[in-house]
Amino acid sequence: MAIVLGPNRYGKAEIRVVRVARDGGTHRIRDLNVGVFLSGDMDEVHLSGDNAAVLTTDTQKNTVFAFAKKHGIGELEEFGLLLARHFVDSQPTIHHARVQLEEYQWDRITGPHSFVRGGTEVRTAVVHSDGSDGAESVLSGLKDLTVLNSTGSEFHGFVRDEFTTLEPTNDRILATAVTAQWRHRGTDSNWDESYAAAREALLGAFATTHSRSLQQTLYAMGRRVLGERPELCEVRMSMPNKHHFLVDLEPFGMDNDNEVYFAADRPYGLIEGTVLTDDAPDAPSAWT
Incomplete structure (x- = not known):
């Protein structure tokens, strides 16, 4: 009987990122919880502990923060697509990226920079990408x-x-x-x-x-x-x-x-x- 490695993935979960967009004295807040999960040529890290194919989960976390600064956070699904495509396109050992996102609502109280946490549902999105030239899918939703x-x-x-x-x-x-x-x-x-x-x-x-x-x-x-x-x-x-x-x-x-x-x-x-x-x-x- 042969024992083999089955499907696997790894990533960074619960990346909490808050982006404040400052339009003069008026602020807008986007508050996300992001999970990144990657798969590809990862057999050796499981079989022999060789980490040569591994993009660290700390790097994945830092990428989310950097993209929030560089690109801002517009539509939830578009931010997920940017991240997913980046991970696959930039790393030859990564063939598929799954990015899941949750957004928490902040409602303006009064004035340009005061907010109250919204008590409604949480908006969600899940993005799958095999890279800019590969198969992709986008799932929107709520909970x-x-x-x-x-x-x-x-x-x-x-x-x-x-x-x-x-x-x-x-x-x-x-x-x-x-x-x-x-x-x-x-x-x-x-x-x-x-x-x-x-x-x-x-x-x-x-x-x-x-x-x-x-x-x-x-x-x-x-x-x-x-x-x-x-x-x-x-x-x-x-x-x-x-x-x-x-x-x-x-x-x-x-x-x-x-x-x-x-x-x-x-x-x-x-x-x-x-x-x-x-x-x-x-x-x-x-x-x-």
Whole structure:
């Protein structure tokens, strides 16, 4: 039996970079968490400890900081593409770069340089590149987009066995925290406009779908995004079911007509799924 080295990659995770753009006395802030992961001719570093092919993770970190200064941070996806292409194009032993990015929102309070941390979702992007002349893919997305419908959701007709205690309902709270990624057909897009429109499509579908299951809602949300955004070909979502259970108020002589709930944080149902167009090109093998 032969034992061989399988797929591998290495990189620098959790690179926190804050870029202050100073336009006279008015400042703008971009606050990112960047991860860089590289693969290529790396067999010997595993097999014999020969580091000749290794671009150090400290160098990767410094590159992120230098690019933030040299190029600034404009659209999230474009910054990721710049980094990914640089690592592959500049190092002959590196054949593929994966750059993942998260952006944290700062909202202006008042005046030119005062901000408050935004409490909404985190914007995300993942870029894959085999270099400027090779295959590339861009995934935009978000996480922690917390949404709730106080009615318009039901759940019944499910399988019942000897361990089932959940009662069917025709009216319940539906709440979730959406994590979504959507894949672009190319690497030339108005990233900010596309992101805003995809986010709006997710919210619109959640709000207007009468839900008979969270799975149905997930599909409706992905379908809305793809139907409205021709530059996209695939949406992957992960949606925990943030359960809200009616409180039994009968011991206190009170009824509870879907008014008072207990919000349970665990355990929770976790619904995941992919919606894609029938002409979607093959995705990178490790696109997430």
